[in-house]
Amino acid sequence: MNDKWTPLKIGDEIPLLGKYIVTRALKGCNGKKFFDTTLGFPGWSYSNNYVTAYMGVKSAVEDKSGWHSIYWGDDPPKTRGWYLVTMIRTNSNRARLGELFYEPKKARWLAVPENWEVVAYKPFPKPYNGKTAIFE
Numbered sequence: 055m056n057d058k059w060t061p062l063k064i065g066d067e068i069p070l071l072g073k074y075i076v077t078r079a080l081k082g083c084n085g086k087k088f089f090d091t092t093l094g095f096p097g098w099s100y101s102n103n104y105v106t107a108y109m110g111v112k113s114a115v116e117d118k119s120g121w122h123s124i125y126w127g128d129d130p131p132k133t134r135g136w137y138l139v140t141m142i143r144t145n146s147n148r149a150r151l152g153e154l155f156y157e158p159k160k161a162r163w164l165a166v167p168e169n170w171e172v173v174a175y176k177p178f179p180k181p182y183n184g185k186t187a188i189f190e
Contacts, residue, residue, distance in 0.1 A: 057120075059107040059182040060096075068097045073151050074108045075138070077182035089181035093138065093153050107182030114140035114174030115149040123174040131156045131175060140174040141166070153178075 059077065062068070076094040081087055089106070096108040114121035121140065122128040131137060139154050154172065155164045163172050 057109065057179075059109050059179075059184070061107045061182060061184055062096060062105060068095075069108075070095070070097065073111050073113075075111050075179065076105045077107045079104050079106045089183070091178040091181050093151060107184070109179070111138070111151065113149050113151050115142075118174075121174040121176050125173060130158070130161065131177075132158060134158055136178065137175040138178055139163070139172045141170040142173050144169050144171055149173075 074094060074096060075091055076096060077089055077091055078094070079087060079089055093111075094105065094108075096105050114123065118126075122131075124130060134155075134157055136153055136155055139152050140149055141152050142149050150170075152167075154166060154175075156162075156175070157164055166172060
């Protein structure tokens with residue numbers, strides 16, 4: 055996994071295949087700019103929202119680095135919020151990446167797709183905070 059952000063500039067060649075964590079530059083209803091991270095593709099953009107940077111990501115099945123799992127003796131998340139997750143399809147052992155919300159008071163992941171089980175999680179990295187030519 056590439057643990058460093060790759061900033062995007064206008065005219066950059068954008069990777070189209072693979073899994074990525076992206077930093078999005080968004081404008082809220084009040085017109086104020088803010089940044090967040092999510093799973094996505096570097097070429098995403100809509101309205102006044104743009105991807106400003108990306109980094110590759112592998113599921114916990116492909117690379118356990120940085121992942122936590124109750125199956126490896128780790129505790130579930132203590133903080134309420136969104137996490138990057140590796141899920142396994144229960145009837146086929148197929149793995150996929152996703153992002154789910156964890157509610158510690160209920161000790162469960164919310165909105166897990168049917169026939170899928172969360173087997174590992176990790177927090178999203180902080181958004182890219184460098185300057186790019188895309189959203190200045």
